Amino acid sequence: MPTFQNPTTDAAEASEALRGLAHASRVFEDPADTYAVLGDLLAGVRSLRQVLDQLATTHVTNRVRAHDDAGDQTAGATYALAATAELQQAAALLDGVHERVDAAMAASGRIAWHPAPLEPGPVSRWVSVVFLQGQDADDVLAIIDRAGTDVAIEHLAGFDMGEETTQAALINGYVYDTIPTGALDHTTTAGVYTLTYNHDHGHVSLLRAHTETREPDAEAPSARTTPTRPRARRQAAVDEEEDDWFAQSQSSSALRGRAL
Structure with missing residues (x-):
């Protein structure tokens, strides 16, 4: 569980969670579940953007404490400023990632997934x-x-x-x-x-x-599966996050011969 207080512990847990997601998402038994996963990823990208900004801020505000291995403070401060610039650039690039994932989620939310066709018997x-x-x-x-x-x-x-x-x-x-x-x-x-x-x-x-x-009948009617569309609920959570970045979330996601 996240601590919401210890960045090193929460970073390790986030890394492990993403590794688990990478493994689990190799196969989706129900493709409609991709919508819920996209929603959680979108929230994750937003949180990662915030983390990068905060890491950049920490480097620049504490540059007077930065030294290299030889004890040179000037060199340490230079490295701190370089790290800040790179982190700010990475955060800016995440804006494009957020935009693309959001667009993908919008398109995915318009899909009505049908059951897989029956195998020919x-x-x-x-x-x-x-x-x-x-x-x-x-x-x-x-x-x-x-x-x-x-x-x-x-x-x-x-x-x-x-x-x-x-x-x-x-x-x-x-x-x-x-x-x-x-x-x-x-x-x-x-x-x-x-x-x-x-x-x-x-x-x-x-x-x-x-x-x-015999091939399955392509015209045969099949049950229509309506995807979950939790966008309005997620948007409310997003608005709260934007008001207070440090507010603790109560839950990660509610979605999930011859003829005769």
């Missing part, structure tokens, strides 16, 4: 491996009646040429979001294959599950 569709009618279908229907659907699926899986079958189905439009079935069709699944068959209409179909990656 796997989508299962169905690829037509083979569709049989007539005598060809009757032969498979006979296998189903005699040996069962698992044997029929194993038999029809011989038509599956893997990627070649997939590409042919994609080119010809024989890929389905749901398994195409009629009112009287029977359906059974074994592994990646689904068999549909109909004794009355005399047809048999084998489809294979096909997993692909």
